[in-house]
Amino acid sequence: MASKPSSGSKKTTLATAKKILASGITEAEAIDRAKGGDGEAFEMLYGLHKRRVYSLCLRMVGNTAEAEDLTQEGFLQLYRKIATFRGESAFSTWLHRLAVNVVLMHLRKKGLPEVSLQETLEPQEEDGPKKDIGARDNVLAGSIDRVNLERAIESLPPGYRIIFVLHDIEGYEHNEIAEMMGCSIGNSKSQLHKARMKLRDLLNTSRTEKARR
């Protein structure tokens, strides 16, 4: 199922990489220069990491305008704090964590419930085993394409989507998510499960509709 990046985006990435190589500057050197206020170094770091940061923001908030604002804010915070980067972790990891925190702060300000404790403590009817769960004949394996999966993720309720993006796409562990979001590890696991169950339903619905055409 894995689809490779489109040829257009691959060309852009290669072009950027070539320019960086042509300039003879490594990322580590760019970081050092950025600490000294070198504008070109800032630009290079932005070019290297903008796509991943923007994609993270977009997947978490589901809105391009908000995602762009958050990307901008994330990089600005990076540049303000870059002098404190000591290289104990990879730069991309440091930046990524910073971007996640920017998004979560934004969501808290909006008053969105990132994780619903109440929902976890009082399981709803929909959380129980589905009565029709035995009716389905086929499993999903081999039937999901990237476009449908991205669409389904966009359709998730915000709380589910955030946990799913952080864990299954971005690779954060539950203990890290719990710390970032101020919830328990159990809550994180429960919300992730609900997100995956919801995606399963959405993807099966999509597959059924496609088969009918």
Add this chain to the structure above:
Amino acid sequence: MQANAGAAPGRENKMTCAEFQQELPYIIDTGGSAEQEAHLRDCKVCADLVQDLRYIAEQAKLLVPMHDPSPRVWDGIQESLEREGLVKPRQARRSFLGLNS
């Protein structure tokens, strides 16, 4: 709904599907007890469910970032950096990389 909808006939399962699925969020990524694993082996319904959920998680890991932000994002960053005095003003330097326009 039968307690063990997908159980193989003639096999006695101590764990019901409801019990298994209630614990599933906490064991799906790490593995369960012997009893839970036994239920998974014997129950096609729960096995199919777990397979689907794991497949979704695996496919999600393969999603690569595909889109760049619009050029206005870098423009906004540049303006802020200059305003805050973190970089020299644009007139005083050339952007030789031209990466983000």
